[in-house]
Amino acid sequence: MSQPLQVSAPLVDVQWLKSALGHPRLVVLDASWYLPDANRDGRAEFGERRIPGAQFFDFDKTIADTESDLPHMLPSPDVFEAEARKLGINRDSVVVCYDGAGIFSAPRAWWMLKVFGHDQVAVLDGGLPAWVAASCALETGTASTPVPGNFEAEVVPDRLAQLPDVISAVESGDRRIVDARGAARFAGEAPEPRPGLRSGHMPGAQNLPYSDVVADGHFRSVHELAELFAARGIKQGDNVIATCGSGVTASVLALAMESSGLGRASVYDGSWAEWGARDDLPIATGR
Incomplete structure (x- = not known):
């Protein structure tokens, strides 16, 4: 990209993301999650195919309040900050979230990042199906471990x-x-x-x-x-x-x-x- 990398709207399209791949400030998150009756496993599918460089954002079991009886409740700011850093998210990262359904669970990851004060975050409109339909490159196997980021969580009430x-x-x-x-x-x-x-x-x-x-x-x-x-x-x-x-x-x-x-x-x-x-x-x- 010739212009500085930034998102000016909550949605980006496949062409935008394709042109941004490889930028040092870009973080791509696969936030796939499905209802039980869908018989799909987001983490397993992430290992089978994903957008190159993506990390898995598990808001159901990892980036959640694991002590709550309610499903995938927001974690504390400290927990979110630590998990976001593990995913390589920095204070100046541009984050794009997607899911395997097109538009279903990725907005949850977008919202969580917004709640904890990260402004430069968007959702890939059409998700992984749109990426595949455009014949864009895919990655498989074990994801690489990113360099830890310096993200700081600050709740936006x-x-x-x-x-x-x-x-x-x-x-x-x-x-x-x-x-x-x-x-x-x-x-x-x-x-x-x-x-x-x-x-x-x-x-x-x-x-x-x-x-x-x-x-x-x-x-x-x-x-x-x-x-x-x-x-x-x-x-x-x-x-x-x-x-x-x-x-x-x-x-x-x-x-x-x-x-x-x-x-x-x-x-x-x-x-x-x-x-x-x-x-x-x-x-x-x-x-």
Whole structure:
């Protein structure tokens, strides 16, 4: 690249990443994670094929609060900082995250880096399938060990929503809540995949299934994204909390909002895995 390496938007395309490969400030992260019913193993697939130079970002078992009963909750800043450094991330790194589904789990890694204060991070639109479709080079086998980085974690509070924030939003209505789960789960018409959770949604929440904001593994156009959010009463500058089953596809909505120019949404880390397990919290049903 003739220009200094930087990302000016939350999404980059295959051509951008292809031209940036090999730059000393670039860090590529494979953040593939799948629901159990997908019968796919992100780490195993990483060993079989990956974008050259990529490192595996395991937000499910490694870069997570391993003492929490909730799935892949954010780790402490100290843990995140240490794990990011192991991946070769520096304070001035430009990080690109991707996943094997196209757009599914990579936005979670993007959001985590944003929460811990890293600004130069983007998601590869279309992910590994788009990379393969463009006949770009692949790497296999054991990944090389990067030189440890000097990343420093500093929490950005307005990117993270926690249980008290969501309770306040439900009670006061001063923040919009948008739920990325499928319509049947949102309505309480389909059981939750995790045992022991009630069915339904947070009172006052709007439903925007994450699958609606993507098409063929790519995000929809800026205009289409803005229309989808507008149909839920969400406009530029609104104070929005994104939620889902466990904080993964909520990150897809947060990225969709930001990439369409609607502003920054916070993600409810515990999401329905936390809310649905609490008998003392209100729920609503219906579409």
